[in-house]
Amino acid sequence: MRVRRIGFLLSRRWLVFLVVVIALAWLAWRLGEWQFDRLADRKERNAIIERNEALPPAPVTEVLAVGDEVGADEQWRVVEATGTYDVDDTVVVRYRSRDGASGVDLVVPLVLDDGTSLLVDRGWVAADADSTPDELPQPPAGEVTITAWVRQDGTGGSTTVTDHSTRAISSERIGEALDRPVLGGFADLRSESPEPETPLRQAELPELDNGPHFFYGLQWWFFGLLAVFGFFYLVYDEWRGVRRPSRRHGSHADDPPEPAADLEHDAHQG
Structure with missing residues (x-):
C-alpha cells in the first residue's frame, strides 16, 4: 500500500515536473556561481587599481610601447x-x-x-x-x-x-x-x-566597492533551494491527498480481512 501511495511520482506529469525542477535548480546554482565569479574579478580589479593608484607616476615609455597591448595589471x-x-x-x-x-x-x-x-x-x-x-x-x-x-x-x-x-x-x-x-x-x-583655458570634464577612477554580486549570488541560490523545497512540499501535499481517501473508506485499510466463520458467529450473536 505504501508503494501505491507514492506511485503517482511515476506519472508523466510528475516526472516532467521533476525534470523542470532539476533544470531550474541547476540553472540557479550556475547563475549564483557566475555572480560570485564576477565578485572575485571585481575584487581583483579593485586591488589592481588601489595598488596602481598608490604608485608614483612612471614615465610613459616605461609602461607603454608602440604595438604593445596594455595588460590587466597596467590598467589605471x-x-x-x-x-x-x-x-x-x-x-x-x-x-x-x-x-x-x-x-x-x-x-x-x-x-x-x-x-x-x-x-x-x-x-x-x-x-x-x-x-x-x-x-x-x-x-x-x-x-x-x-x-x-x-x-x-x-x-x-x-x-x-x-x-x-x-x-x-x-x-x-x-x-x-x-x-x-x-x-x-x-x-x-x-x-x-600648464592648465588649459577651458578645462574638460575628466575621467574618474571607478568605484572600488564590491558591487551587488554577493547578494545576487545568494538570491540565485535561494531561488534554487526554493524550487527544490517547493517540489517536495507539493509531493507531500499530493501524498496526503492520496492517503486521506484510504482512511475515509476504512480506518484499518491495511489490516487483513476477518475470517468468514467469525463473521457468521457475530451475525448469530446479533
Missing part, C-alpha cells in the same frame, strides 16, 4: 609624459554621457620627443549625440606635461575611425587613421601643466 597605472598636442589630429569619441547628458570625449595625440604619440583622452564636453561642437575646447599650446591613467584599447566594430570620429578608442585603429606611430593603449587625463 599613473604615467607622466611631456610633449606637444597635435590639435589637428583630434579624434572625437561619440555617444559618451555624463549624468544623463549626451556629449563627446576628445582624444588628442601628445607628440613625444622620440616622435611617437600618446593618445590622451582629455575629457568630456557636452554635445548632441550625432554632432560635433563647432568649437572644440583647445588644449594648452606648446610643451605640456601631463599625468594620466593608462587604459586598455576598446575592441570590436565600434573602434572604426571615420573622419576623425569613433565610438570607442583603439590605438591601433586611430594610429592607422592618423598615419602616425602611437603607443599601445591610451590615457585618461589626470592633470595638465
